Amino acid sequence: MSPFTRRSRPAAIAGLAVAALALSGCSAGGTDDSEGPVTLEWFQGSGVETNIATAEALADAFNASQSDIVVEVDASGPSDSAQLDNLMKTRLATNEMPDMFWYNSGSLLQALNPDQTMLNIKDEDFVGDLDDAWIASVSTDDGVYGVPVQTAGGGGIFYSIPIYEELGLEVPKTWDEFLANSDAIKDAGYVAVEQTYGDAWTSQIITLADFYNVYASDEDWATKYTANEVNFADDPVAVQSFTKLQDVYDGGYLNEDFASALLNDGLEAVATGTAAHYPMLGFAQATIATNWPDHVDDVGYFGIPGDSADANGMTIWMPPALYAPANTEHPDAVKEFMAFVASPEACDVLTDALGVTGAYLVEGCTLPDGAPRIVADMLPYFDSGDVAPALEFLSPVKGPNLMQIDVEIGSGVRTGESGAELYDADAAKQAQQLGLPGW
Amino acid sequence: MATLAPPDTTQAVVTAPGTPPPRRKYAHRMYPQWFLLPGAAIFVVLFIAPTFASFYYAFTRWTLFDVEFIGLDNFVTFFTDPQLSKGFTNTLIFGTLTSGLKVVLGLLIGVLLTSDIWARGYLRAVVFFPVLVSTVGVGITFQALMDPYDGLINQALAALGIDGPGWLTDPDLALYSIIAVDVWRGVGLAALIYMAGLVAIPQEYYEAAKVDGASGWHRFRNITLPLVRPATTTVVILSLIGGLREFQLIWVMTGGGPGFASDVLASVIYKQYAYGFFGLSTAGNVVLFVVVSAVILPLFWWLNRKQTDL
Numbered sequence: 001m002s003p004f005t006r007r008s009r010p011a012a013i014a015g016l017a018v019a020a021l022a023l024s025g026c027s028a029g030g031t032d033d034s035e036g037p038v039t040l041e042w043f044q045g046s047g048v049e050t051n052i053a054t055a056e057a058l059a060d061a062f063n064a065s066q067s068d069i070v071v072e073v074d075a076s077g078p079s080d081s082a083q084l085d086n087l088m089k090t091r092l093a094t095n096e097m098p099d100m101f102w103y104n105s106g107s108l109l110q111a112l113n114p115d116q117t118m119l120n121i122k123d124e125d126f127v128g129d130l131d132d133a134w135i136a137s138v139s140t141d142d143g144v145y146g147v148p149v150q151t152a153g154g155g156g157i158f159y160s161i162p163i164y165e166e167l168g169l170e171v172p173k174t175w176d177e178f179l180a181n182s183d184a185i186k187d188a189g190y191v192a193v194e195q196t197y198g199d200a201w202t203s204q205i206i207t208l209a210d211f212y213n214v215y216a217s218d219e220d221w222a223t224k225y226t227a228n229e230v231n232f233a234d235d236p237v238a239v240q241s242f243t244k245l246q247d248v249y250d251g252g253y254l255n256e257d258f259a260s261a262l263l264n265d266g267l268e269a270v271a272t273g274t275a276a277h278y279p280m281l282g283f284a285q286a287t288i289a290t291n292w293p294d295h296v297d298d299v300g301y302f303g304i305p306g307d308s309a310d311a312n313g314m315t316i317w318m319p320p321a322l323y324a325p326a327n328t329e330h331p332d333a334v335k336e337f338m339a340f341v342a343s344p345e346a347c348d349v350l351t352d353a354l355g356v357t358g359a360y361l362v363e364g365c366t367l368p369d370g371a372p373r374i375v376a377d378m379l380p381y382f383d384s385g386d387v388a389p390a391l392e393f394l395s396p397v398k399g400p401n402l403m404q405i406d407v408e409i410g411s412g413v414r415t416g417e418s419g420a421e422l423y424d425a426d427a428a429k430q431a432q433q434l435g436l437p438g439w
Numbered sequence: 440m441a442t443l444a445p446p447d448t449t450q451a452v453v454t455a456p457g458t459p460p461p462r463r464k465y466a467h468r469m470y471p472q473w474f475l476l477p478g479a480a481i482f483v484v485l486f487i488a489p490t491f492a493s494f495y496y497a498f499t500r501w502t503l504f505d506v507e508f509i510g511l512d513n514f515v516t517f518f519t520d521p522q523l524s525k526g527f528t529n530t531l532i533f534g535t536l537t538s539g540l541k542v543v544l545g546l547l548i549g550v551l552l553t554s555d556i557w558a559r560g561y562l563r564a565v566v567f568f569p570v571l572v573s574t575v576g577v578g579i580t581f582q583a584l585m586d587p588y589d590g591l592i593n594q595a596l597a598a599l600g601i602d603g604p605g606w607l608t609d610p611d612l613a614l615y616s617i618i619a620v621d622v623w624r625g626v627g628l629a630a631l632i633y634m635a636g637l638v639a640i641p642q643e644y645y646e647a648a649k650v651d652g653a654s655g656w657h658r659f660r661n662i663t664l665p666l667v668r669p670a671t672t673t674v675v676i677l678s679l680i681g682g683l684r685e686f687q688l689i690w691v692m693t694g695g696g697p698g699f700a701s702d703v704l705a706s707v708i709y710k711q712y713a714y715g716f717f718g719l720s721t722a723g724n725v726v727l728f729v730v731v732s733a734v735i736l737p738l739f740w741w742l743n744r745k746q747t748d749l
Contacts, residue, residue, distance in 0.1 A: 082694075082713040089715060093503045111715040116504050197608075200696055257588050259608030259697060400714035401522060401699075408698035413610055425520065433500060433716055435507070 038333045039070045042322070044102035047079035050286045050354065051320065054150055055102060057353035062340045069333045074098065081201065085111075092117040097325035099334055105137040105146060105318045106390070107398040110434060114145045119324040121145065124335055126342040131361040137318045137393040146321025147342040150350065151358030153282025154314040154378045155209035155390065156303040158267075161373070163190055163276040164300075171302050173309035175244060178277075182253045185276040192253035194275035195410055196266040203406035205279035206248065206304060208390050210241040212313040213306030215388035222394035228431065228438040233420040237307075242423070243416030244304070245409045253277075259411060264291070271295040279304075281317055282358050285374040289355060301377040313386035314378060318393050319361070396434055399426030497725040501718040513722035522699040523723075526707035529614055530730070533621075533689075533703055534682035540622045541678045542671060545629025549670075550663065552630065553637045563634070567627040574624065578691030581620045582607065585692075610700035613693050617701055621688055625681065629674045636670025637663065672742040676735060683731050704730070 042055055052075045059071040078084050085108070091097040092112060103109065112118070120143035121127055127135065127144055131152075138146035157178075159171070167188055172178040182192035196202045214221050217237040224230045232238045248254065255261060255275060267284055269275035271292040282301070289296050303314040322341055324334040340346055347365035350357075356371040359382050371379065381387050392398045399405075405423050408414040414422070431439040497514075500507045517523050552563050569577065584591045585606035593603030606616040644662045653661070686705035689695065695702035695710065702710075704727045711720035 080694075082710060085713045085715075089503070113502055113504055197697060200694070259605055260587050400710070404522070404696060404698045407696060408610075411610070411697060413698055413700075422521065426522075429516065429716060429719070430714070433502065435500075435502075435505075 037068050037070050038330050039072060040100055040330060040333055040337060041072050041074050041098035042100045042102065043074045043077060043098045045077035045079060045081075045084040046075050047081070047084070050283065051075075051102065051150075053353060054350060057349050058149065058341055058346055061346070061349040062337055065340070065345075069336060071100075071337055088112060092325055095325070095327045097327075099328045099330055100322060100324045100337070102149065102320055103146075103323055105134070105148075105321045106392040107396045107430075108392070109138060109145065109321070109323075110140070110396040111430075114323075115140050115142050116326070118143075118145045118326050119328055119331060119334065120326075121147075121335065121338060124339070126339040129342060129363040131363075133389055133393070134318055134361040137389065138321050146323045147338045148319045148361045149322050149341060150283070150319035150354075151360050152316050152318055153285070153358030153375070154301065154303060154316050154381060154387070155205055155281040156279070156301060156314060158270045158278045158280045158284075158299050158301055158374065160190075160270055160273045160276045161298050161300050162273045163188075171300075172305050173312055174307060175240070175247075175305050177309075178305050179247060179251060182248075182251060182277065186251070186253055190273075191255040191269065191275035192251070192277060193248045194255050194261075194266045194269045194278040195248070195258040196261040196263055197258055197407045197410060198260045198262045198265075200403045200407050202263055202266065202280070203245075203410050204403050205281060206245045206410075207241045207402065207406055208392070209279065209281075209315045210244060210304045210306075211391045212303055212315040212386075212388045213311070214238045214241065214391075215315075216306065216311045216313060222391055225391070226395040226397055226431075226436065228428075228436075231420075231424040231427075233417065233424050239417060239420050240306075242406075242409060242420040245406060245419075246412075246416035249410055249412045254410075263287075268292065271299055273298060282374065282378060283317075283319075285372055286354055286357055288374070289372055297373045299374055301374045303381065313388060314381035315390050316359075316382075316387050317390055319358075397427050397431045397436070399423050399428075399430055401426045493721050493724055496718055497722040499718045501721070502715070503717060509718070513719045514726070516719060517722055517726060522702065523707055525699050526695075526702040526704050527726070527730075529701065530683055530703040530705075530727075532614065533618060533685060534679050534734070536615075536618050537621045537625065537682040537685075538675055538678040540618070541626050541629040542674055544622065544626045545633050545674055546667070546671070548626065548630040549633025549637055549667075550659070553634050566630050569624045570627040570631075572624075574687040575691050577620065577624050578688050582692050585616060607693050608697055610697050613697060613701040617689055617692050620692070621682070621685065624688070625678060629678065632670050632674050632677075633667060636667040640666045668742075672739075675742065676739055679738070680731060680735055683734065684727070 042059065044051060044055060046052070052073065055073045055075065059073050062069070062071055077087060088097075088101065088103060089112060097117075103112070122139075122142075122144040126147070130147065134148055134152075135144055138144060163169075163185060164171075167184055169181050169184065170177075172181050185192040214235070214237050218224075218230075221230060221235075221238070230238070232242065255269065257265070263284070264287070266275070266278045266280070267288050268291070270278035270280075271288050272295060285299075288299060303312060305312060322338060324331070324338075328334055342362050344362060344364040344366070347360045347362055351368060356367055356375050358375060358378065360367070367379075388394075402423060405414070405419045405426070409416055409419040428439055496506070498508060498510060500509050500512075518527070548566055552559060552566065556562070583589075585593075587593055587603065587605035587608055590603075590606070592606065596603035604612055607613050640663065644666070645658055648658050648662060684705055685703060686709065689701055689703055689706050690709070693701045695706040704723060708720050708723035708727065711717075711723060
């Protein structure tokens with residue numbers, strides 16, 4: 001028989017519940033760091049292996065260089081980007097972000113409301129060593145918030161050098177030449193353009209990497225775009241960022257499984273020579289080097305061509321950044337680690353760990369010789385200055401549904417013009433949310 | 440537990456027919472009313488307060504830090520933006536189709552598994568099994584099975600010489616593929632509810648009908664169908680509420696894609712939140728709340744009224 005009588009049992013349970021509530025209310029206690037080294041947790045998503053390797057290489061080198069601070073990498077965040085965005089925003093808003101975190105630079109940073117949620121490093125000495133274009137992509141009017149954790153790289157077309165050699169093709173200088181090359185490749189029985197909409201974000205590369213051509217037509221385009229004076233649908237040059245994606249579908253160039261293939265399928269196809277072109281960002285070069293080391297020199301790079309053969313350039317992507325929340329308990333330790341990450345020493349650590357992946361954004365960093373072919377193809381653009389940061393690093397306005405819209409265009413569901421209009425409406429929502437004037 | 444006196448006896452005495460509802464009834468309550476307080480406090484803080492706050496935030500542009508009142512703009516956006524209104528129609532398609540299919544298939548399976556068939560207990564377990572599996576697990580499994588090239592479904596079709604479609608990659612098909620998986624996952628519960636309803640029908644009705652020469656179809660149509668109405672009501676309501684709010688399966692299988700082809704209200708709301716459109720996202724939640732209420736409440740009333748008419 002139960003020791004409880006009929007009356008006392010529910011009462012006892014209720015009492016226990018109240019006690020449990022009271023206990024849980026005071027279980028969150030502080031930790032005392034007065035003894036021993038300060039431990040800093042560096043939080044990031046688990047989606048990209050290279051990013052985790054980068055963070056660990058930097059943390060290990062820093063931990064080995066001194067004994068007051070221990071940096072621990074916590075790559076337990078969600079791999080899905082929407083879920084990660086949610087988690088970042090929630091943690092920042094509720095003051096539950098660990099001491100440091102890894103996140104995108106550019107427009108995605110603006111959506112985190114850095115002025116209110118992040119540690120401002122505007123007055124730190126190491127900020128002076130950072131590239132100006134980088135600082136612009138991690139700043140607001142009031143502050144600077146992040147240091148670069150990787151290299152800047154170009155976005156554009158990865159192409160198969162063996163296929164180009166076999167068919168006697170030249171790297172295209174205009175979009176029409178690109179289409180002509182693709183026709184020849186298709187006729188030769190290869191996949192002319194690989195697309196991988198199973199990873200929906202890869203659908204955006206043609207649209208985003210085409211921005212150099214928009215920039216070349218008007219260097220102030222991004223400023224006007226932020227002020228709502230220009231848009232994609234009504235600008236004859238900018239609209240091509242969307243119609244080019246439609247051209248690729250209409251030409252019948254795509255791999256059969258474009259709707260379900262993933263990033264790694266695309267990289268494998270262009271590395272092993274089953275596909276001739278794959279629109280991609282420079283960072284993916286590291287995956288080719290790891291997974292298909294025999295084919296590193298079989299893949300080259302060129303920027304998305306425009307209308308004129310004389311104005312070829314490259315759209316560049318800024319790397320993600322190391323940030324700290326405004327409420328971190330160890331601001332000085334965090335800044336010490338940031339100073340390390342923004343030093344030539346850290347650049348060398350990354351070169352050792354990952355190889356040459358692109359251009360460093362810290363003054364004094366040097367690139368060793370023997371860069372892999374994709375990076376080597378990017379360097380002339382950097383040297384000649386024919387580069388433009390992607391729009392998301394010049395303007396806080398980026399419509400969040402671009403990848404879905406681009407999947408529709410790239411699958412023949414929607415025309416490029418219609419996609420451009422839909423994207424303009426999408427971007428307007430973002431601009432209004434940010435409270436920008438003119439929208 | 441055996442020492443517990445049946446509470447019915449005290450209740451029956453107090454509410455004996457003829458006595459007006461006495462104040463003494465409260466004095467005789469088994470437990471003091473303040474026992475409700477802990478539960479009520481949790482309910483108010485975690486449910487009532489956020490619900491009412493959300494009605495306010497739905498009319499604002501909200502960054503979690505600043506709030507700007509913008510009237511009905513969020514709702515206008517929700518119904519004029521093609522990608523958001525698509526989620527609205529998809530929700531209705533998803534809710535009605537899954538609910539309808541679960542009723543029809545659940546009843547058929549229920550009838551089959553209450554009849555005298557071989558391996559009945561085993562088959563009941565098999566039918567109910569998908570209900571026990573995590574939705575995310577089901578989603579990932581079917582995502583693999585429905586892969587257009589390497590998936591088991593299309594490989595099996597290919598062995599038969601059929602060129603299978605892109606179940607989840609064809610924009611015209613994706614939503615219906617998910618509906619099929621949701622029905623597979625949920626029909627076991629519907630069948631279980633129907634089985635409970637079916638075994639509660641007294642056998643005498645069937646025997647009497649048999650004596651009168653009613654065919655199997657007539658017995659099903661005129662005895663089984665009317666008398667399992669309470670079970671039907673339960674299945675319709677439960678599956679419709681579940682269907683209108685479905686998120687997990689869709690998010691795991693397609694993420695609302697390709698493009699916006701399989702977006703429903705719940706996935707749209709989630710994405711708006713992830714994009715930082717907190718006001719718009721909250722407006723979506725209010726729309727979802729209103730839709731579910733507007734569909735379920737009249738339906739509930741109607742189904743229950745029919746039941747008492749019998």
